[in-house]
Amino acid sequence: FWIGKYEVKQTEYQSVMGSNPSSFQGASAPNWPQRPVETVSWNSAVAYGQALTAIEQAAGRLPPGYQYRLPTEAEWEYCCRAGTTTEWSTGTSLSTSQANFQGALANGTYPAGQTAVVGAYAPNAFGLHDMHGNVWEWCLDSFATYAAGPVTDPFVTGGSNRVLRGGSWFSSNSATA
Numbered sequence: 207f208w209i210g211k212y213e214v215k216q217t218e219y220q221s222v223m224g225s226n227p228s229s230f231q232g233a234s235a236p237n238w239p240q241r242p243v244e245t246v247s248w249n250s251a252v253a254y255g256q257a258l259t260a261i262e263q264a265a266g267r268l269p270p271g272y273q274y275r276l277p278t279e280a281e282w283e284y285c286c287r288a289g290t291t292t293e294w295s296t297g298t299s300l301s302t303s304q305a306n307f308q309g310a311l312a313n314g315t316y317p318a319g320q321t322a323v324v325g326a327y328a329p330n331a332f333g334l335h336d337m338h339g340n341v342w343e344w345c346l347d348s349f350a351t352y353a354a355g356p357v358t359d360p361f362v363t364g365g366s367n368r369v370l371r372g373g374s375w376f377s378s379n380s381a382t383a
Contacts, residue, residue: 209277209285212324212335213242213343214254222257223250230320240323242341248368251276251344276346278361279369286338286372288331294338295330304328305339307377321375337372345369 217239220226227245231238246254255274262268277285287295294300302308305327309319325335337343348365 207277207281209281209334211329211333213341215240215324216243219243219246219254222261223254235320237323241321242324242336244321244341244374246344248276248344276344278359279345279347279371280359280361282343282345282371285332285334286330288334288337290331296338300338305336305373306375307339307373309376319375339373339377340375341372342370342374342377343372345371 216226216228216231220243226243227250228238228241228243229245230241235241252275255276258274259268259272262274268274290297292298296304300307306322321340322336324340327336327339329335330337345368347360347362347369349367349369350362350365353360
């Protein structure tokens with residue numbers, strides 16, 4: 207599978223879906239077009255992937271059998287950890303200089319208590335940005351209790367509750383792993 211280097215920007219979402227549900231846009235949100243889209247439901251996130259797949263297939267830019275979709279929780283975890291075994295991809299701790307959380311941006315570029323432009327923080331070892339903080343990220347899976355023992359590439363379907371990972375701009379660092 208492939209995964210995006212950045213969170214989906216508001217401009218990207220709007221160009222595909224024709225609307226922008228984000229709270230942080232306009233004059234009160236500097237550089238809002240480059241910020242991640244937020245307040246998107248799981249169904250809307252799935253619809254975005256389907257719409258983008260159709261656009262890219264029609265343009266001949268997507269190989270047969272490929273599709274844009276949410277990552278499974280296992281795929282997301284693999285990408286977030288980026289080969290590490292610690293609680294965060296940054297090691298045993300996470301600070302506001304490494305991710306946008308706790309409502310306080312370390313770089314002071316954006317108002318505290320808001321999202322930051324995608325990629326404003328250093329990437330993890332796989333070159334992926336904002337896996338911790340900024341906005342919660344939907345996974346394809348339904349929510350379920352983890353299995354008691356080791357599993358390989360688990361994927362849960364059928365439940366109405368969906369998995370969110372990564373934390374957001376308002377999360378404490380204990381919620382971002």
